[in-house]
Amino acid sequence: MSSEHPVKEQILARYIARTSKSRGLDQQAKTSLPGGDTRWATYHLPYPVYMLRGEGCTLTDADGNRYLDFQNNYTSLVHGHAHPAITAAIQEQAVKSVVYGAPAEQQFQLADLITKRLPGVDQLRFTNSGTEASMMAMRAARAFTGKPVILKMDGGYHGSHDMTEVNITPDLSGSRLPIPRVEADGVPDSVLEAVAVARFNDLESVETILNSKSGKIAAIITEPLMNTAGIILPDEGFLRGLRELADRYGVLLIFDEVVTLRLDEGGYQGKTGVLPDLTALGKLIGGGLPVGAFGGRADIMALYDPARPNGFHHSGTFNGNPLTMAAGIASVKALTPQAIAHINQLGAEFRRGVDEAFAEAGLRGYATGEGSLAYVHWTTEKITSAADVVRWKQKAAELPRLLHMELLNLGIFAANRGLFNLSTPMTRQEIDQALEAFRAALFMLKPYVADQAPHLMI
Numbered sequence: 001m002s003s004e005h006p007v008k009e010q011i012l013a014r015y016i017a018r019t020s021k022s023r024g025l026d027q028q029a030k031t032s033l034p035g036g037d038t039r040w041a042t043y044h045l046p047y048p049v050y051m052l053r054g055e056g057c058t059l060t061d062a063d064g065n066r067y068l069d070f071q072n073n074y075t076s077l078v079h080g081h082a083h084p085a086i087t088a089a090i091q092e093q094a095v096k097s098v099v100y101g102a103p104a105e106q107q108f109q110l111a112d113l114i115t116k117r118l119p120g121v122d123q124l125r126f127t128n129s130g131t132e133a134s135m136m137a138m139r140a141a142r143a144f145t146g147k148p149v150i151l152k153m154d155g156g157y158h159g160s161h162d163m164t165e166v167n168i169t170p171d172l173s174g175s176r177l178p179i180p181r182v183e184a185d186g187v188p189d190s191v192l193e194a195v196a197v198a199r200f201n202d203l204e205s206v207e208t209i210l211n212s213k214s215g216k217i218a219a220i221i222t223e224p225l226m227n228t229a230g231i232i233l234p235d236e237g238f239l240r241g242l243r244e245l246a247d248r249y250g251v252l253l254i255f256d257e258v259v260t261l262r263l264d265e266g267g268y269q270g271k272t273g274v275l276p277d278l279t280a281l282g283k284l285i286g287g288g289l290p291v292g293a294f295g296g297r298a299d300i301m302a303l304y305d306p307a308r309p310n311g312f313h314h315s316g317t318f319n320g321n322p323l324t325m326a327a328g329i330a331s332v333k334a335l336t337p338q339a340i341a342h343i344n345q346l347g348a349e350f351r352r353g354v355d356e357a358f359a360e361a362g363l364r365g366y367a368t369g370e371g372s373l374a375y376v377h378w379t380t381e382k383i384t385s386a387a388d389v390v391r392w393k394q395k396a397a398e399l400p401r402l403l404h405m406e407l408l409n410l411g412i413f414a415a416n417r418g419l420f421n422l423s424t425p426m427t428r429q430e431i432d433q434a435l436e437a438f439r440a441a442l443f444m445l446k447p448y449v450a451d452q453a454p455h456l457m458i
């Protein structure tokens with residue numbers, strides 16, 4: 001990060017002064033990991049903080065600095081760190097072996113817990129990541145319908161397999177329909193023959209594509225709310241409209257509930273009553289260990305019955321390993337309706353506090369979100385699409401990244417893109433502490449805003 005504005009220099013200098021051990025570890029890491037990194041989402045300049053320990057909703061870094069964790073491994077740690085029941089389940093299983101190379105009863109126990117909660121999931125199969133879960137859900141849709149194309153939303157993120165590396169960042173060309181493009185190096189353009197792109201909250205764009213590719217589309221995939229793109233909520237009637245279009249055009253509807261499952265006992269599908277045909281899951285269902293699952297209608301999932309002649313193939317060395325299953329069972333059981341109501345309530349208070357902090361500081365910004373999720377936007381315009389988020393980011397200089405760094409300096413650990421999420425050990429006290437830091441960070445940034453992004457001054 002170059003340092004030219006005095007506010008930026010101060011923030012960076014404080015960061016460097018309090019994280020010298022992290023800097024040393026980052027140097028060591030560069031020998032065998034390119035740039036010292038093995039996961040894009042956790043890297044940032046000048047180097048990320050190395051954590052040594054997590055406990056409840058706190059983290060301690062290599063220099064002994066303590067943080068309130070509002071990142072929670074990008075929502076997978078809904079119960080925070082080292083939750084007693086999850087830790088006990090992992091310990092109990094670890095001494096009996098971590099994986100048997102044979103089925104284990106924890107597999108159907110966790111599957112039972114999930115299928116009882118999610119009205120659109122009669123049966124499921126486990127994977128080891130949300131990426132694999134969305135990949136398998138898409139593949140299941142193709143195999144079931146015999147059609148090649150998956151329709152996704154512009155700016156939608158479903159992991160990092162080839163079929164999802166299309167328009168993760170939205171199309172800004174202004175064309176009537178998003179122009180599909182491959183984003184990741186090494187993904188062949190041929191992927192575009194099997195992926196179409198419509199706009200979230202724009203049923204007309206979905207229907208136009210269903211018409212233009214008539215008979216070729218296997219499924220529509222979307223998150224019920226777009227999390228990675230900036231917590232963009234579905235407009236009233238959008239999800240139901242997708243369901244109706246899917247039925248009218250004879251295509252399947254896939255919900256990616258890898259993140260949204262945390263919002264309601266029945267996931268977003270339970271909350272809204274809009275049931276997908278297939279669902280991709282991940283994150284919290286593994287209790288913090290690597291996991292994913294895809295599931296849905298019994299008639300589709302039945303085709304994965306291995307005893308069935310010509311059934312669909314699905315394998316994976318670590319699928320349903322008992323260590324993850326044990327942690328997942330403890331995690332899902334602990335996510336009671338009361339626990340969900342608790343973090344959802346705190347989330348609403350957090351978002352309200354963020355909005356108030358912007359107003360107090362005289363800066364334009366607010367939080368979108370739902371339940372225990374929040375995303376900070378440096379604009380006061382209504383956010384309805386992924387493109388809206390990219391547009392404000394283009395005009396916000398380095399504000400998101402400086403806010404992230406200043407919050408680290410003040411002991412608040414959040415995702416560097418502006419996503420905050422809560423964990424069940426949090427109380428009103430942690431929300432107040434985070435909001436106090438948030439307010440202080442905004443006041444610190446105000447002179448920078450005045451110079452670099454004056455349109456954000458009120």
Ligand SMILES: Cc1ncc(COP(=O)(O)O)c(C=O)c1O
Pocket residue numbers: 074128129130131132134157158159160223227228256257258259282283291292
């Ligand atoms: C909505 C959604 N789907 C899929 C994934 C991919 O999950 P994983 O990182 O476990 O592969 C993510 C990850 O952030 C996600 O947010």
